[in-house]
Amino acid sequence: MSDPSTSSAPGAPPVRFGIHGSPHLASAVVRAAGRDGSAVQMVGYDVEDPFRGLRAKELDVMIVKYGLREPDLALSRPVAYDPRAAIVGAHHPLATRASVSVEELADYDAFRCPGAFPAYVWDEVVPPRTPAGRTIRRRYDMGTVQGLMELLAGTDAVHISFQSLDTITPPHIKVVPIADLSPAPVALAWLRELEPGAHVRQFITDAENGSTAR
Structure with missing residues (x-):
């Protein structure tokens, strides 16, 4: 796991992190990435229009479940599983x-x-x-x-x-x-056309590397 004191560049803005449902799952991903609360700004998104914040460039990355087939969105490796x-x-x-x-x-x-x-x-x-x-x-x-x-x-x-x-x-x-449904893979998604800033790319990498989903 990354050291929170070194995982973000000094002066980097918080990662704008879209979440839905329980914030505890997102918090576990943040901790696995070696971040503390000051490095990430959690922003709730509406399940009726889940990708609006990314597409409006109001979010840097968001938490998603299962595989997306949205042409404009990129997807990380699984960073957690949700039973x-x-x-x-x-x-x-x-x-x-x-x-x-x-x-x-x-x-x-x-x-x-x-x-x-x-x-x-x-x-x-x-x-x-x-x-x-x-x-x-x-x-x-x-x-x-x-x-x-x-x-x-x-x-x-x-x-x-x-x-x-x-x-x-x-x-x-x-x-x-539910005993007979498999846990859902949890991943991070971001806007494909918008190259994430260095601090966002590092957060995604650290979340993948710190994941217990491997």
Whole structure:
């Protein structure tokens, strides 16, 4: 792991780092890159238009999951993995389980691909069908995290998502591991046409080298 005192050039601006969901996953990537909080400015991005900040050049790099096929975006090697989990209300029939199967989740309504989010990535997040061929009913619209939590609290919906959300869910929402979906690879993306500054390139390299995903 890089030494935080030497990993950024003196006087370099903070890396503008786009994140969504739990900041703890992004913080782990930052630590693995040998950075402290002063070297990185975390900026939340909207899942309905996830790449707007990069394309508007308001971000230097962003955290993404699964492989992107966006021609204008470049992608790092995996820098982490995020185990899969079902997010449900505490009243839900599956809420007290130690783990669940994706086959069981097909009994409940899930969430549609939001806005301009790539449908091919959403198919990895919320598979249209289970391995046994059961259809996963993607019925509900995705919105804000707060809106998601409120909907889960009031229905039997399931959000097929990631274990990292257990750091931001309120007590009335439960995060249940999914035993038969593989963890999601986590990578860094940046605008291909815009050559990253030296401090951003070094951050990407250090995140790859410090990763536990190798």
